[in-house]
Amino acid sequence: MGEIPFNFERRRLTVWIKNHAGNQLVPKGAFEEVLATCSQVRLADQIEPLTEVQKQNLVAVHDRLAQQGMRMLAVAYQDELAETASIDRVGNQGLIFAGFLGPPKQSAISAIQQLQAHQVAVKILTGDSALTTQQVAQKVGIQNLAVTTGEMLETLTDAQVSELLTEQALFAKLAPLQKARLIRLLQAQGEVVGFMGDGINDTTALKQADVGISVDNAADLTKDASDVILLEKDLNVLEHGVLEGRRVFINMYKYIRITLASNLGNVLSVLVASICLPFLPMLSLQILVQNLLYDVAQLWLPWDRVAEDQLRQPTQWATKGLLKSAFILGPLSSMVDILTFAILWF
Structure with missing residues (x-):
């Protein structure tokens, strides 16, 4: 019935659907932003008020899953919306927290090992938290776990960032323009850069890279900005x-x-x-x-x-x-x- 696309201020995607339960609003996105819109939580098929204790429990679950290397998305919903309600005026408060999404891709480990064996340096540029980035990097075989965040990059000159790029492989909590900046600085060092992404926030980096790589189920805008679209759900195809x-x-x-x-x-x-x-x-x-x-x-x-x-x-x-x-x-x-x-x- 309606949709509010993902943007970098709201950090969530919201859809308005009609099913057997009536009109329903379903946002998904960054955990902190989705949790801030919720006043209730669904536990064992029961809807309960979202207390401070329960919020702390949800944060603990999120952090524990992040430490296991899972990139977590939060999902919430709101039922029994009126037919005349406007999607851009609802969904900012009073929602029901439903749970998390975020399975890891198993082929990443072998793909990164093969790329490194052929002298392709692998770096992670992501908008996720530093903790999640480090855990994922450790699981897929990246040795240097030092991480630089987008907030830290804002205080550094291009020369300082270029030096970091030669030493570090992990960059977290990045805005889209920061990803493009890192790619531009790698190219200035004489490197040929390929970038893989599937979200709208990766579009700028895909355009900046020498080779932009996306997947078949990515956003249309992301696929338009890519040079290569992977049809197989296997990262080994990169090698x-x-x-x-x-x-x-x-x-x-x-x-x-x-x-x-x-x-x-x-x-x-x-x-x-x-x-x-x-x-x-x-x-x-x-x-x-x-x-x-x-x-x-x-x-x-x-x-x-x-x-x-x-x-x-x-x-x-x-x-x-x-x-x-x-x-x-x-x-x-x-x-x-x-x-x-x-x-x-x-």
């Missing part, structure tokens, strides 16, 4: 994507290197022929046919195997390496052409 990207890059680099050397050799051969030979060694059509056959011979390169040691670390674009191979292999191929010209002449 496959990294390896496939490196394999494609290395094979493309091979093609560019071979083609550059060949073209340089052809230029030298034509230059020598035009200066020294009293006859035309090849017709224009013959040169085109030769180039076509040469390009067909390169079709195997996308399926070429790549050595495992090349896949273990990122490969950087190196113009120096291209020029070196071109100036060695190009003249060598030219020598074969010149030898052919000499045979034709004599």
